[in-house]
Amino acid sequence: MSDDLLKTYLFADRTVRVVGLNLEHAWQAAHQHQQYPEGVARLLGELTAAGAMLAANLKFDGSLLLQAQGDGPLSLIVVECRADKTIRAMAKLRENQPLPEHGGVQAWLNPGGQGQLAVILDPSRKQPGQHAWQGLIPLEGDTIAEILEQYMAASEQLDTRVWLEANEHQASGLLLQRLPDHGGALDQASETIEEATDTWDRACHLASTLRPGELLQTDTDTLMHRLFWEESLLAFEPQPVRWHCTCSRDKVLGMLRMLGTEELRDMIAERDGDIDVRCDFCGKPYHLDSVDSAALVRQLEQQPDTSEHGRLH
Ligand SMILES: [Zn+2]
Missing domain, CATH: 3.55.30.10 (Hsp33 domain)
Incomplete structure (x- = not known):
């Protein structure tokens, strides 16, 4: 182009x-x-x-x-x-x-x-x-x-x-x-x-x-x-x-981690195991299938609870 x-x-x-x-x-x-x-x-x-x-x-x-x-x-x-x-x-x-x-x-x-x-x-x-x-x-x-x-x-x-x-x-x-x-x-x-x-x-x-x-x-x-x-x-x-939009899959994963396990579980339950988010700026869709979503939650559960999590609720 x-x-x-x-x-x-x-x-x-x-x-x-x-x-x-x-x-x-x-x-x-x-x-x-x-x-x-x-x-x-x-x-x-x-x-x-x-x-x-x-x-x-x-x-x-x-x-x-x-x-x-x-x-x-x-x-x-x-x-x-x-x-x-x-x-x-x-x-x-x-x-x-x-x-x-x-x-x-x-x-x-x-x-x-x-x-x-x-x-x-x-x-x-x-x-x-x-x-x-x-x-x-x-x-x-x-x-x-x-x-x-x-x-x-x-x-x-x-x-x-x-x-x-x-x-x-x-x-x-x-x-x-x-x-x-x-x-x-x-x-x-x-x-x-x-x-x-x-x-x-x-x-x-x-x-x-x-x-x-x-x-x-x-x-x-x-x-x-x-x-x-x-x-x-x-x-x-x-x-x-x-x-050029600065969004990326890594940034989306980072944003999802900030939400904490509870909110992630709710999101996943609503979407039959998947997570779908779109970039606020360019609208690009990001999809996590049930395997990726479950892995993300597991990852969070294994980490000590952070103060970010506490502040968001
Ligand atoms: Zn974007």
Whole structure:
């Protein structure tokens, strides 16, 4: 399977960064074990494309998580993007709630108006006392792009514009970011700053000519040419983006051991000797037949009771 490529460009005066992404394989992998209604696939796909684009320029070893939650039929959507450009994403629906036929973020996630988007930066090797960093904003706006633009503005980050589209087959995005003056490419001459403002305005204007559906129908190279053909863009080495969930049979066994013998026995009794669990994130099923299940219980019985067991009951 070939990789999806994230492509980054700079305007010639190096004041505006452009990121383009069209996820197909990585996004289809999200549906391997999950069936999402169309509206959920759209919102989760948009969040996934956005996460991958925002994580592309993070200069730290860890994960970026975007997590939107509210009181709607869709209770939660999450995407996790790691420094190695692997991603995973998941959505949680509330049981027995009617699904909206139309509508965006407000209808699906936030009918009560109290929903929030969390942006979390989680370093992979934490120093003692170091925690994940989290920013929160209310879900104001009906598209993922609007909410993210508001987040970027509210957190006083770089001026950023985002265009996103997704369906169950593809998740695509375009991101423009106005770069800070590092004192190198730009000096403090007001003329230069005005030129940079012109570049930003021009980039936003060109990107705003995108038509609905165009992001999904067009590969990134064609799209860049169509939007920015009058500009000379500097292209960076494309970066592969891949789907990867960190679940494994070992982790599932570890989780089952934490439940303790009593709960395991109940589980096994309910399932005629077997244990079936699914990964919370990617939905991958893990099956222990009656032999494996019995072996796991025996193993636990032979171990001294741990305090974990006591705490869980
Ligand atoms: Zn998984």
